[in-house]
Amino acid sequence: MRIASVEDDKDQSELIRQILVDAGHECTSFGDGRSLLRALRDQVFDLLLVDWQLPDIAGPEIVSWVRQNSGRLPPILFVTSRSQEEDIVAGLTVGADDYMIKPIRRAELNARVQALLRRAYPEAAQQEQIVRQGNYCLDAGARTVLVGGEPxxxxxxxxxxxxxxxxxxxxxxxREVVEQAVWGRSIGAGSRTLDTHMSRLRIKLSLRPENGVRLTSVYSHGYRFESVNAADEQAE
Known part of the structure; x- marks a missing residue:
């Protein structure tokens, strides 16, 4: 999904962008409200993340402009340090779909983004429920895994x-990206939890080239999971 984020703090902006990219989205970052509004005149985004306090235009003004000119789509998520009840009510009243209070937590941001995208684009969400690769079929809704058609x-x-x-x-x-996505937190450098789960999956799901995939450990970094051509692997 294509997501636009407007955040004037460079560190926060990069954190948001990295979280969204790691989750498989495209993210375009803007440092002020006017830049975002100019982009919205000729670009289409599936979701907007809006900070409240910006150097030029306040977040609620951006939300109001979007709703007046684009209707109910795209969905809008406020990401702000303003935590008073009246601020949350005001943000939702002006047209935002959800409201997230800083500090930014990776698992929470991903969960809120996915929830908004599912509600706004139910057909796309339904299509994304089924993941097929090589001899594998994963159903996110039923939470089932088929390997070669067998559960x-x-x-x-x-x-x-x-x-x-x-x-x-x-x-x-x-490792940190995987841990944050699956466990919602960083497990720690000394833990073998991630490695143990990876090893079990490798065995249970037969994650091998003959099934069209390869799982590789990358020293001091994490893992690479990639698609491979089983015929080419056998030829080599």
């Missing part, structure tokens, strides 16, 4: 990990 039993955490891997195939994934 494989996995634990809830193993399913979350498998789903994250298959949704991010071809990307280099740091």
């Amino acid at each position: 494989v039993e996995v634990s809830p955490r193993e399913f979350e990990l498998a789903l994250f891997l298959f949704r991010n195939i071809g990307r280099l994934l740091s």
